[in-house]
Amino acid sequence: MRIKLHIWRQNGPQAKGDFEVHQLDDVDEDMSFLEMLDVLNEEIIESGGDPVTFDSDCREGICGACSCVINGRPHGPGHKSTTCQIRMRSFNDGDEIWIEPFRSRGFPVVKDLMVDREAFDRIIRAGGFISVHSGPKPDANDIPIPHRIAEEAMDAAECIGCGACVAACPNGSAMLFTGAKVSHLGLLPQGQPERVSRVKSMVDQMDDEGFGACTNYAECQDACPKGISIRFIGRMNRDYLKASLCEPEKVQGQLKGH
Amino acid sequence: MLELNAGIPEGPVSEAWTKYLDHVKLVGPRNRPSYDVIVVGTGLAGAAAAASLAAQGYKVHVFCFQDSSRRAHSIAAQGGINAPKNYRNDGDSVYRLFYDTQKGGDFRSREANVWRLAEVATGIIDQATAQGVPFAREYGGNVANRSFGGVLVERTFYCRGQTGQQLLLGAYQALQHQVAVGNAVMHPRTEIQDIVNIDGRCRGIVYRCLKTGEIRSMSADAVVLASGGYGNVFFQSTNAFNSNVTAAWRAHKRGAGMANPCMVQIHPTCIPVSGNFQCKLTLMSESLRNDGRVWVPRKEGDTRSPDQIPEAERYYYLEERYPSFGNLVPRDVAARNAKYVCDDGLGIGGRKQVYLDFSDAIKERGHQVIAERYGNLFDMYEEITTESPYQVPMRIFPAVHYCMGGLWVDYGLMTNIPGLWAIGEANFSDHGANRLGASSMMQCLADGYFVLPQTICSDLHDLYRQKVTTEHPEFAKAEADVKDRIHWLMSRQGSRTPMSIHKELGEVMWDYCGMARTADGLQQAMSKIDDLRDAFENDMIVPGSADGTNQALERAGRLGDFLELGHLMCRDAYERNESCGCHFREEHQTDDGEVVRDDENCSHVSVWEWKGKDQPHELTKEALSFDTLPLMTRSYK
Amino acid sequence: MRLIRFYRTAIGKKIVVAVTGVVLFAFLILHMFGNLKVFFGPTALDQYALHLRTIGEGIFGWGGVLWITRGVLIVSVLAHIITVILLVIQNRRARPVKYRKHRTQAATIAARLMEASGLLILVFVVLHILQFTTGDIQPAPVLFSEQDGHMMADVYRNLYAAFSIWWVAWLYIFAMACICVHLYHGGWSFLQTLGFDNQDRNFGARIWAWCLSVGLFIGFSSVPLGFWTGYLPAPEGTPSLTADAQSTDTSETTHGKSH
Ligand SMILES: Cc1cc2nc3c(=O)[nH]c(=O)nc-3n(C[C@H](O)[C@H](O)[C@H](O)COP(=O)(O)OP(=O)(O)OC[C@H]3O[C@@H](n4cnc5c(N)ncnc54)[C@H](O)[C@@H]3O)c2cc1C
Ligand code: HEM
Numbered sequence A: 001m002r003i004k005l006h007i008w009r010q011n012g013p014q015a016k017g018d019f020e021v022h023q024l025d026d027v028d029e030d031m032s033f034l035e036m037l038d039v040l041n042e043e044i045i046e047s048g049g050d051p052v053t054f055d056s057d058c059r060e061g062i063c064g065a066c067s068c069v070i071n072g073r074p075h076g077p078g079h080k081s082t083t084c085q086i087r088m089r090s091f092n093d094g095d096e097i098w099i100e101p102f103r104s105r106g107f108p109v110v111k112d113l114m115v116d117r118e119a120f121d122r123i124i125r126a127g128g129f130i131s132v133h134s135g136p137k138p139d140a141n142d143i144p145i146p147h148r149i150a151e152e153a154m155d156a157a158e159c160i161g162c163g164a165c166v167a168a169c170p171n172g173s174a175m176l177f178t179g180a181k182v183s184h185l186g187l188l189p190q191g192q193p194e195r196v197s198r199v200k201s202m203v204d205q206m207d208d209e210g211f212g213a214c215t216n217y218a219e220c221q222d223a224c225p226k227g228i229s230i231r232f233i234g235r236m237n238r239d240y241l242k243a244s245l246c247e248p249e250k251v252q253g254q255l256k257g258h
Numbered sequence B: 001m002l003e004l005n006a007g008i009p010e011g012p013v014s015e016a017w018t019k020y021l022d023h024v025k026l027v028g029p030r031n032r033p034s035y036d037v038i039v040v041g042t043g044l045a046g047a048a049a050a051a052s053l054a055a056q057g058y059k060v061h062v063f064c065f066q067d068s069s070r071r072a073h074s075i076a077a078q079g080g081i082n083a084p085k086n087y088r089n090d091g092d093s094v095y096r097l098f099y100d101t102q103k104g105g106d107f108r109s110r111e112a113n114v115w116r117l118a119e120v121a122t123g124i125i126d127q128a129t130a131q132g133v134p135f136a137r138e139y140g141g142n143v144a145n146r147s148f149g150g151v152l153v154e155r156t157f158y159c160r161g162q163t164g165q166q167l168l169l170g171a172y173q174a175l176q177h178q179v180a181v182g183n184a185v186m187h188p189r190t191e192i193q194d195i196v197n198i199d200g201r202c203r204g205i206v207y208r209c210l211k212t213g214e215i216r217s218m219s220a221d222a223v224v225l226a227s228g229g230y231g232n233v234f235f236q237s238t239n240a241f242n243s244n245v246t247a248a249w250r251a252h253k254r255g256a257g258m259a260n261p262c263m264v265q266i267h268p269t270c271i272p273v274s275g276n277f278q279c280k281l282t283l284m285s286e287s288l289r290n291d292g293r294v295w296v297p298r299k300e301g302d303t304r305s306p307d308q309i310p311e312a313e314r315y316y317y318l319e320e321r322y323p324s325f326g327n328l329v330p331r332d333v334a335a336r337n338a339k340y341v342c343d344d345g346l347g348i349g350g351r352k353q354v355y356l357d358f359s360d361a362i363k364e365r366g367h368q369v370i371a372e373r374y375g376n377l378f379d380m381y382e383e384i385t386t387e388s389p390y391q392v393p394m395r396i397f398p399a400v401h402y403c404m405g406g407l408w409v410d411y412g413l414m415t416n417i418p419g420l421w422a423i424g425e426a427n428f429s430d431h432g433a434n435r436l437g438a439s440s441m442m443q444c445l446a447d448g449y450f451v452l453p454q455t456i457c458s459d460l461h462d463l464y465r466q467k468v469t470t471e472h473p474e475f476a477k478a479e480a481d482v483k484d485r486i487h488w489l490m491s492r493q494g495s496r497t498p499m500s501i502h503k504e505l506g507e508v509m510w511d512y513c514g515m516a517r518t519a520d521g522l523q524q525a526m527s528k529i530d531d532l533r534d535a536f537e538n539d540m541i542v543p544g545s546a547d548g549t550n551q552a553l554e555r556a557g558r559l560g561d562f563l564e565l566g567h568l569m570c571r572d573a574y575e576r577n578e579s580c581g582c583h584f585r586e587e588h589q590t591d592d593g594e595v596v597r598d599d600e601n602c603s604h605v606s607v608w609e610w611k612g613k614d615q616p617h618e619l620t621k622e623a624l625s626f627d628t629l630p631l632m633t634r635s636y637k
Numbered sequence C: 001m002r003l004i005r006f007y008r009t010a011i012g013k014k015i016v017v018a019v020t021g022v023v024l025f026a027f028l029i030l031h032m033f034g035n036l037k038v039f040f041g042p043t044a045l046d047q048y049a050l051h052l053r054t055i056g057e058g059i060f061g062w063g064g065v066l067w068i069t070r071g072v073l074i075v076s077v078l079a080h081i082i083t084v085i086l087l088v089i090q091n092r093r094a095r096p097v098k099y100r101k102h103r104t105q106a107a108t109i110a111a112r113l114m115e116a117s118g119l120l121i122l123v124f125v126v127l128h129i130l131q132f133t134t135g136d137i138q139p140a141p142v143l144f145s146e147q148d149g150h151m152m153a154d155v156y157r158n159l160y161a162a163f164s165i166w167w168v169a170w171l172y173i174f175a176m177a178c179i180c181v182h183l184y185h186g187g188w189s190f191l192q193t194l195g196f197d198n199q200d201r202n203f204g205a206r207i208w209a210w211c212l213s214v215g216l217f218i219g220f221s222s223v224p225l226g227f228w229t230g231y232l233p234a235p236e237g238t239p240s241l242t243a244d245a246q247s248t249d250t251s252e253t254t255h256g257k258s259h
């Protein structure tokens, strides 16, 4: 099949970017989208040009590295899939495809389609953990966790941290990412001791990173390759409301510092 | 000759670890902050080790090439993690896990290491639970188990099909906590280019910042390599796209021994290659063989669709050749036989693929039951291939999956260079010649949470008095080497892309050093790899510039190491004149194609020493002893 | 201190928007039920208007409760709008470089129109107050008369006069449509913002928002529609459409008094 590509090229974080047009005449429809880009890059290198930079690693939809907005949709046309899981058969012969990086103040462009998502790491760092050191621990069965709770926590924990939620949100909000982690840990008995301080610090960090607020568009849920539900945003709101208005200030202490 | 001393405490293996712990020299809590430790890699092994060491109070610097440490290749592990908890009351114990692992590895690993692995494994489940890893639970709230690959007990713990992801996130979060506390510092998007030895001790690293192209150094009191496996030497594998051997290989070139590099596991059920542009292969769970029947057309190059091929013209080769085990033969046998039939031209339509057919199972058990068991796998398969396994048989073929070989380490996980440690898939590990399912994650986390944090102090003791900084001339020298190398790569202006050479290397490795090997083939492979190295040196093109992100340059650098490693793997496979586990030398097989070990001459670990460019590697053997579990023939009949 | 910190975060702001939205929402519902009195005849409606002013007269004085309510509403509207503006600024900043191509997939039209519908509501509310409460804008004359010793608008008469003009009636119906659209999203969204959502409640929350927004729309629109179609009868002693414009001034003095 024949495909016309409009690819965002940007030489560095500060550089001005623009679209570059490439024509591919012989695209196999069983190719994955990223393999199509690999083939394009091989051609570019052979003709002495500068290949397109894009992130990918696992190429099976779990690491969250791949990150393009394809024809206006993060991770392209699939449902509950990542860019690396898209196959060229999702497009038609003669299609034009626009490829852009995830755009957000929190995700600076490194080069072309590659962005940095360290902002997510910093949100986790603010409280997305349970403070335990390595060493002997109570037996895993000492605290039974109802099946339903474990499953609900797992639903939230499935997040792959790709940032599609931010990229899809008209407000560039990171509420789904943050809400998923707050819910995952907040649901489990092990996560209770830090529940109050966790939600407060993570929400503060989320704002500091320059992400937008949530208008409950639900775009994030639709773009999420793991189909994480916005009900976890609701959960986080609830936790946050309780934590900041109801809990005594003392238990709200920062997690950082020893 | 390398001087190799495994340092296993005397006495029965079951007491070795306790003994070790009782006698190891400790570093006091007040002194720990004065030690700098570098951890390369943030997979299960690296993240767990970094988090544990930082929590003890060491100053830890953590490196990975992804934009976030959470994306390490470990995230992709699916099935589960073993631990002899005996929650099922079905007779599991530390000894049983030791037994299964040692036998599964075809007796090519150290007993003491394997025993320790089995011993600390239960703690991993408790540790992960405390971190908030949502293991699957039964309705009563207890942790659930499933059974896995060829063992007789249910000891596998899982989080849906994303066990690796959840375990890694647990370790990642623990690590991020330490970053928040200030004990650990992250260096994402960096690639280790070299290690720096001063007076026979590893004292730091040189790395390239992948965003700016800068070359920098960092000094430390200990360097831990947790940089994963090298399966991508085959170009096509189930490993992540960027997994590479560079960190381990550069350490090897600075003196670290490389152990059993030819031991590579090939997984029988993967989605076959669909085009020559493909690099990444997708794994389909081994459990499918419980209900699927493997067959190929009897006629060579048969292009009829499967429903047009009558029963009599189907060759159910596993069932025919192995009447007792049928489709459930172990991984290596299933993989090898798929290769045999395809080599005979019997693959589907003459291609390298075989059918895994569920129609009988669906007829027998009903659509519903099969959908419940494998629904998600079928969907995943259909998404990639557009064929529904409910209607047409799956097409599968083996693919490279895991590396048992790696850097040589002693009992405490230190390489033969003092101060340089290797953990996780990067070391030659506890899996001998073959790894059992669900035991890699177990080893990575055992190394990271429980072993390394206890052993590293043995070597640190008193060292903080002799700090070196990157001012030392050795660092300048190493940095200059790295810059030269990058400059050399950038000046390649031939006609072939790094990827095309890599692909060709993969083909050579797969054909000659894959599922079946011969002395002859291995020699041919070595000379073919020499040709490829020639192409690499004289006909490669590297675009762009070295100042800033340049993925083609990264690939070219990694390729150079893969070429050297590939050559050594062939050499190792050639010198190991026996068949064992996944290493199958066609010269050493029974009449019905079974593995024949040579325990008399080959009960050793082959450790290779780098002797310089264009010099042949030198082999040192570490003898293995079998005092606890006597040698036996690995048989599934 | 705690409140300031709360308000500084995006979630804190969103909760303020939601709570003030709910207050306005509640007001709208009461207001609608009040308006529906029109269908029980002019006296019922005017009695209701009078009643609003006499509630709690013993404590707060004539019209006291009404003014307290107005105060709450004004504070809510201001808080709602100011916070919304802050949020919009934050949201715009969060994406400095826009997409060349961007398609929304899941967002309802109502959600995408929150800013526009909110703005239209604001314009409408101002006009509405200027028209019926203060009488500053008079597409049709607005009459006041003395009741109970206080000057009050002749509610039914004024409504009749205004909504007999086709464009006034339709302008009101359009404004109600804006409110309906705003609240179709808002009625669901505030539940989400306040954390009522969970696995099995989401669908219910959508239904609830639909019922409320459409209910409000029908309830409110029925009044202008009733007058415009002639279903609601002209008030007794048919109004003199030439009534003196002086009444406007009277109204101002009236309000001066009721402070
Ligand atoms: C598809 C698949 C399924 C699997 N399923 C299972 C399973 O069910 N059970 C099981 O037990 N095992 C399973 N495995 C095996 C297991 O996942 C791996 O062996 C294990 O995760 C390896 O972990 P690691 O920590 O050693 O290294 P990795 O996770 O590979 O991490 C390597 C790290 O090193 C870094 N790195 C490497 N080189 C450099 C460099 N030069 N500079 C800087 N950083 C560098 C990388 O950034 C990365 O962070 C599976 C493997 C695959 C491929
Ligand atoms: C009668 C008047 C009003 C009512 C009943 C009302 C009600 C609501 C409700 C319930 C919400 C949902 C809150 C949430 O998402 O949690 C909301 C949001 C919103 N309102 Fe209003 N509102 C009114 C007037 C206005 C006005 C006058 C404006 C504009 C200037 C406005 C602008 C908005 C905007 C932009 C939002 C979305 C905020 C966001 O999610 O980012 N509203 N409103």
Ligand code: FES
Pocket (backbone or CB within 6 Å): A055, A056, A057, A058, A059, A060, A061, A062, A063, A064, A065, A066, A082, A083, A084, A085
């Ligand atoms: S490359 Fe890992 S999710 Fe796409």
